[in-house]
Amino acid sequence: MEVASAVVSGRDGEIAAIETIRRGLRQPPQGEIWIGDDAAVVAGPAGKHLLLAADAVVEGVHFELDLLDVSDVGWKALAVNVSDIAAMGGRPLHALVTVVGAGADMIEGLVRGLAEAADAYGCAIVGGDLSSGERLVVSVAITGSAGDEEAVLRSGARAGDALFVTGPLGSSAAGLRILRSERDRGAPGPAGVTPATPRDGGDPSAVLVAAYRRPVARVAEGLAAAAGGATAMIDVSDGLGIDLDRLATASGIGVVLDAVPTATGATREEALAGGEDYELVFAARDPARVASSFEAAGLRAPVRIGECVRDPELRLIGAELLPASGWEHRLS
Amino acid sequence: MEVASAVVSGRDGEIAAIETIRRGLRQPPQGEIWIGDDAAVVAGPAGKHLLLAADAVVEGVHFELDLLDVSDVGWKALAVNVSDIAAMGGRPLHALVTVVGAGADMIEGLVRGLAEAADAYGCAIVGGDLSSGERLVVSVAITGSAGDEEAVLRSGARAGDALFVTGPLGSSAAGLRILRSERDRGAPGPAGVTPATPRDGGDPSAVLVAAYRRPVARVAEGLAAAAGGATAMIDVSDGLGIDLDRLATASGIGVVLDAVPTATGATREEALAGGEDYELVFAARDPARVASSFEAAGLRAPVRIGECVRDPELRLIGAELLPASGWEHRLS
Numbered sequence: 001m002e003v004a005s006a007v008v009s010g011r012d013g014e015i016a017a018i019e020t021i022r023r024g025l026r027q028p029p030q031g032e033i034w035i036g037d038d039a040a041v042v043a044g045p046a047g048k049h050l051l052l053a054a055d056a057v058v059e060g061v062h063f064e065l066d067l068l069d070v071s072d073v074g075w076k077a078l079a080v081n082v083s084d085i086a087a088m089g090g091r092p093l094h095a096l097v098t099v100v101g102a103g104a105d106m107i108e109g110l111v112r113g114l115a116e117a118a119d120a121y122g123c124a125i126v127g128g129d130l131s132s133g134e135r136l137v138v139s140v141a142i143t144g145s146a147g148d149e150e151a152v153l154r155s156g157a158r159a160g161d162a163l164f165v166t167g168p169l170g171s172s173a174a175g176l177r178i179l180r181s182e183r184d185r186g187a188p189g190p191a192g193v194t195p196a197t198p199r200d201g202g203d204p205s206a207v208l209v210a211a212y213r214r215p216v217a218r219v220a221e222g223l224a225a226a227a228g229g230a231t232a233m234i235d236v237s238d239g240l241g242i243d244l245d246r247l248a249t250a251s252g253i254g255v256v257l258d259a260v261p262t263a264t265g266a267t268r269e270e271a272l273a274g275g276e277d278y279e280l281v282f283a284a285r286d287p288a289r290v291a292s293s294f295e296a297a298g299l300r301a302p303v304r305i306g307e308c309v310r311d312p313e314l315r316l317i318g319a320e321l322l323p324a325s326g327w328e329h330r331l332s
Numbered sequence: 333m334e335v336a337s338a339v340v341s342g343r344d345g346e347i348a349a350i351e352t353i354r355r356g357l358r359q360p361p362q363g364e365i366w367i368g369d370d371a372a373v374v375a376g377p378a379g380k381h382l383l384l385a386a387d388a389v390v391e392g393v394h395f396e397l398d399l400l401d402v403s404d405v406g407w408k409a410l411a412v413n414v415s416d417i418a419a420m421g422g423r424p425l426h427a428l429v430t431v432v433g434a435g436a437d438m439i440e441g442l443v444r445g446l447a448e449a450a451d452a453y454g455c456a457i458v459g460g461d462l463s464s465g466e467r468l469v470v471s472v473a474i475t476g477s478a479g480d481e482e483a484v485l486r487s488g489a490r491a492g493d494a495l496f497v498t499g500p501l502g503s504s505a506a507g508l509r510i511l512r513s514e515r516d517r518g519a520p521g522p523a524g525v526t527p528a529t530p531r532d533g534g535d536p537s538a539v540l541v542a543a544y545r546r547p548v549a550r551v552a553e554g555l556a557a558a559a560g561g562a563t564a565m566i567d568v569s570d571g572l573g574i575d576l577d578r579l580a581t582a583s584g585i586g587v588v589l590d591a592v593p594t595a596t597g598a599t600r601e602e603a604l605a606g607g608e609d610y611e612l613v614f615a616a617r618d619p620a621r622v623a624s625s626f627e628a629a630g631l632r633a634p635v636r637i638g639e640c641v642r643d644p645e646l647r648l649i650g651a652e653l654l655p656a657s658g659w660e661h662r663l664s
Contacts, residue, residue: 032381033483033485036486036582037420037485037486037487037582038385038415038416038417038419038420038486038565038566038567039383039384039385039416039417039419039420039422039474039476039483040383040384040385041381041382041383041420041478041483041485042381042382042384043381043382044376044377044380044381044382045376048376049364049373049374049375049376050373050374050375050376050382050426050475051371051372051373052371052372052374052426052428052458052459052475053370053371053372053428053459054428054429054430054459054460054461054471054473055430055461056430056432056461056463056471058432058463058464058465060465060466061463061464061465062463083370084370084371085370085371087370087371088369088370088371088373090371094382094384096384096385096386096473097386098386098387098388098430098471098473100388100390100432100469100471126384127384127385127386128386129386129387129388129471131388131390131393131394132390132393133390133392133393133467133469134392134466134467135465135466135467137432137465137469137471139386139388139430139432139461139469139471141386141428141430141473142371143382143384143475144371146373151365151371151373153365153369153373154368154369154370155369233370234370235370250368250369
């Protein structure tokens with residue numbers, strides 16, 4: 001963990017910032033070195049491939065600070081990286097967090113959100129960098145190990161494989177819509193929203209807003225999919241249409257969907273193109289094996305949404321084209 | 333490697349940007365997956381600890397685009413991370429590169445500089461992220477393996493150890509001064525500059541400017557220091573005073589320097605507080621063992637600059653206080 005001195009005023013501010021970060025995070029086990037040296041020293045995954053991914057969240061592009069608490073930004077930055085490891089059927093191990101443009105008043109909240117996500121996913125934050133800058137950027141890099149199986153790539157789907165999604169889509173986009181509409185009071189909400197019917201007595205709007213603020217990475221589901229014979233997998237980060245197109249293109253197949261599960265309170269458009277749901281979409285040859293793998297793990301069964309077909313150009317939902325637009329339309 | 337769609341106009345621009353990146357970088361060996369999936373899949377260091385570090389370079393903080401070519405920014409972003417691995421006595425393995433705020437016209441140059449550094453240091457760029465943003469941020473995370481020895485921390489120096497630096501200091505700060513003075517034509521240069529006396533017929537200004545634009549990470553020197561029994565090590569990134577203070581504080585010792593080697597054309601102030609030289613400073617018990625380790629590696633002998641003392645408060649050069657200010661004064 002290096003800290004650019006300019007981020008806070010002078011050396012005392014720098015030392016204070018590092019202390020805030022160190023106090024907010026877990027301490028390393030015996031034999032490992034985390035924050036405080038040029039590099040962290042950690043145990044790698046013994047005898048397994050190492051997974052490596054990086055994803056940044058950028059103020060004004062991926063979030064706006066009048067819609068999210070800064071601790072939500074910290075959570076989100078780590079969770080989206082954990083989701084990349086989940087989409088390989090892997091387990092997260094260690095993360096490095098680089099923060100640019102955080103005011104001194106933001107550090108504590110950011111670290112709190114990061115630490116909450118790190119605890120939730122069993123992923124240690126072992127270092128990073130801190131620098132001044134004009135807008136907040138939280139850039140995370142993460143390592144992981146493949147589960148008991150090999151890593152699940154995007155490229156292994158074959159014609160005839162069934163397609164699954166691990167949960168309903170559209171929550172995050174709907175949550176963002178609700179937050180914006182609350183901000184821009186008086187403006188009417190968009191038409192065509194599925195009526196929200198709370199099942200467990202919770203406020204359905206709150207569920208959607210939480211999905212936007214604190215997205216959940218599906219690590220257990222990714223492991224279950226890998227154990228269930230998943231041939232290809234990706235997380236829904238930019239929108240089902242875009243992400244499934246990536247999987248289909250990498251695999252050289254087409255996809256034909258019947259319907260997709262839509263979150264209560266979300267529109268069909270939000271489910272198909274909203275993105276940031278971080279549910280996993282995967283292909284598998286044997287649906288019974290998938291079902292028993294998820295059941296053995298104590299997980300809700302994934303929803304079968306369609307199949308892989310031979311024609312590599314096809315991207316259909318029913319008789320319609322699957323929308324290839326995603327979150328770039330969501331933030332102005 | 334994920335690419336935020338908004339970075340370039342539309343899906344075609346995104347695909348073009350990824351292709352530019354992929355073409356500009358090396359391809360993975362059999363059995364590894366680099367760019368193109370949710371995470372890269374790589375072989376970890378067998379049976380060794382994994383080193384992890386991250387460092388970002390930020391426009392307006394660490395560089396200005398009227399003084400550096402964008403390919404220099406790419407080089408610098410990777411080299412400063414390799415330097416963190418070198419400062420542990422390690423070898424770089426894999427890097428993830430997250431670029432925020434690069435215009436479509438910058439991608440090719442950035443990737444060229446990154447790829448040149450990756451080749452120079454035998455470090456593979458295996459993934460990353462690309463996002464729009466207001467100013468250019470290049471955030472790199474790197475993995476490494478310790479050499480034949482354990483990783484060299486900052487905290488192992490003891491009273492009586494000798495202190496060494498791997499080369500003359502101040503080049504980078506002097507190079508920046510020259511570039512600025514060329515930009516602000518007519519403005520007089522600062523006083524007190526050591527007269528430049530080119531030894532090998534090269535232009536001494538060009539050598540200094542190159543040190544600023546294309547800093548060299550001292551990987552071989554770090555390995556030789558580790559093999560020579562280095563007890564603590566750090567790279568000179570923020571300035572000798574600051575970085576040596578970090579080493580001394582982590583080790584619980586004081587430091588007393590005789591003099592430090594100053595690059596031809598650099599001022600004493602630039603050598604002591606300039607930073608961004610990326611030479612390594614290390615402590616070692618047995619100077620003869622250090623000398624023979626560097627000689628065996630075919631490297632220029634490191635320069636002995638002082639020693640570690642018992643009083644943990646002391647930070648002296650001769651009878652003066654070692655300046656604890658660094659690069660934060662260098663960029664306005």
